[in-house]
Each structure stands twice: as structure tokens, then as C-alpha cells.
Amino acid sequence: MFYETSKGDHGLPRAPFKSIAVPRPIAWLSTLSPDGKPNLAPYSQFTNLNFNPPYIMISVNEGGHNQRKDTTLNIETTGEFVHNMVTYDLRNQMNITAEPFPLGVDEFEKAGLTKAPSMLVKPFRVAESPIQLECKYVQTIRIPSTGNQGAADIIIGKVVGIHINDEFIMPDGKIDILKIKPLARMGYSDYTYVSEIFEMKLTKMAGDRPDLDAGLEGALLKK
Ligand SMILES: Cc1cc2nc3c(=O)[nH]c(=O)nc-3n(C[C@H](O)[C@H](O)[C@H](O)COP(=O)(O)O)c2cc1C
Numbered sequence: 397m398f399y400e401t402s403k404g405d406h407g408l409p410r411a412p413f414k415s416i417a418v419p420r421p422i423a424w425l426s427t428l429s430p431d432g433k434p435n436l437a438p439y440s441q442f443t444n445l446n447f448n449p450p451y452i453m454i455s456v457n458e459g460g461h462n463q464r465k466d467t468t469l470n471i472e473t474t475g476e477f478v479h480n481m482v483t484y485d486l487r488n489q490m491n492i493t494a495e496p497f498p499l500g501v502d503e504f505e506k507a508g509l510t511k512a513p514s515m516l517v518k519p520f521r522v523a524e525s526p527i528q529l530e531c532k533y534v535q536t537i538r539i540p541s542t543g544n545q546g547a548a549d550i551i552i553g554k555v556v557g558i559h560i561n562d563e564f565i566m567p568d569g570k571i572d573i574l575k576i577k578p579l580a581r582m583g584y585s586d587y588t589y590v591s592e593i594f595e596m597k598l599t600k601m602a603g604d605r606p607d608l609d610a611g612l613e614g615a616l617l618k619k
Pocket of ligand 1: 435436437438439440441442455456457458465467468490493494496497547565581603607
């Protein structure tokens with residue numbers, strides 16, 4: 397099949413696009429309102445942009461009411477946010493924090509989550525989450541929408557501090573992803589989590605390139 401996205405003529409009973417870039421990790425963003433009220437919400441239009449230094453991006457839709465979400469307003473006004481890794485065990489709490497509560501409602505309390513202080517930024521971390529990224533706001537890129545879905549704000553942040561719960565670091569120094577079971581979003585109302593890992597290194601058919609190995613690992617390149 398083929399369909400033109402501007403026409404949306406896929407003929408399927410359910411829109412397929414969100415089932416294509418899968419699985420998507422979920423940014424679970426903790427922010428503070430300008431008057432200091434905590435906010436927490438999940439965003440799966442999320443990825444890393446660079447690793448040295450680390451940058452991440454989240455795309456926040458305005459939605460049909462053309463209203464910018466609390467997370468966008470908080471990040472742009474305070475300049476800070478924290479990403480908390482979502483796990484399979486935290487799936488129900490994450491889901492509660494997606495409810496459209498009015499600005500000023502504390503989703504940590506609604507979901508029964510514990511606030512932990514951050515080191516370099518003011519928004520709290522989710523204590524139950526195994527890994528948190530403390531971020532400083534860099535810029536917003538606005539992309540227009542067709543129809544009445546509202547524009548999207550692509551928020552870029554620089555990761556200035558990383559917390560990893562020692563319980564999830566293996567003796568070889570790698571993060572124990574199978575123990576963490578990171579949750580990921582797929583299409584429709586479907587989710588998955590990481591339950592299997594395999595390793596694959598570069599073939600070296602084009603010669604040994606330690607810089608490429610370092611890039612794939614996200615390591616600092618040794619001079
Ligand atoms: C798993 C999951 C992923 C989501 N991803 C996004 C997303 O990428 N962009 C977006 O605009 N909304 C996304 N949402 C919806 C927001 O979480 C929801 O609108 C929330 O109420 C926003 O809260 P806020 O206004 O406090 O920022 C997602 C919801 C869930 C459950």
C-alpha cells in the first residue's frame with residue numbers, strides 16, 4: 397500500500413504512522429511552574445541528539461485546543477527540566493501523570509511518586525526511577541501542523557548531570573538494562589519494554605576505525 401500523508405488516505409481503520417517509529421523511549425519530564433509548583437508528564441516523541449556533550453529533544457504537541465502544554469511553558473520560563481527513565485514497573489504511575497490536570501496540580505502526588513532533589517537544577521527527580529537526566533533548556537523549534545492538531549514545539553535541552561542508581565550498574569560497568577526493563581511506546585495504545593539484548597560490533601571490512609567505535613559507544617575519543 398501507499399498513502400500520501402497530506403491526504404491521510406491510508407484506508408486503514410487505525411492511523412498507522414505512530415506504529416512506524418517504534419519502540420520510542422518515553423521522556424518523563426519533571427518541571428517547575430514559574431511559581432515553583434512541581435509538574436510531571438510523559439513524552440514519547442523523544443530522542444538524544446548528540447552525546448558529547450549530551451543533548452536531548454522532546455516534541456510537545458499543542459493539540460486541538462492550540463494550547464501549549466504545562467511542560468513547554470515551565471521549561472521555557474524556568475530554563476530547566478529533568479528526564480526520569482520510565483520502567484515497566486512504573487508504567488501505571490507514568491500513565492496517571494499523562495492526565496490533563498490543570499496547571500499547578502502536582503502529578504507526583506497524584507501518582508504516589510517520591511520527589512528527590514536534583515544537584516544542578518531545581519525541578520525534582522522521580523526517586524523511583526533508576527536513571528535521571530538533569531537538563532538545561534537550549535531552544536524551541538516550532539513546526540506547523542496541518543488540520544486542527546496544533547503546532548508542535550521541539551524542545552532541545554543540554555544534559556548537565558546524570559544520576560544512575562548503583563543497583564543497576566553491573567560488575568562490568570555496563571547499565572543493567574534487562575533489570576531496569578525500560579518502557580517504550582508504540583502505536584495505538586500499545587507499549588513494550590526491553591526484555592532481550594544482543595551485541596553486534598562493526599565488521600571492520602573498511603579497516604579499523606577506533607573513532608567509529610567510540611562514536612557508537614558515545615565515549616570520549618582518546619587523543
Ligand atoms: C506514553 C505517553 C507518551 C506521550 N507522548 C507525548 C508526546 O510525545 N508529545 C505530546 O505532546 N504529548 C504526549 N503525551 C501526552 C502528554 O503526556 C499529556 O498531554 C500530558 O497531560 C501533558 O502534561 P503537561 O501539560 O503537564 O505537560 C504522551 C502521553 C503518554 C501516556
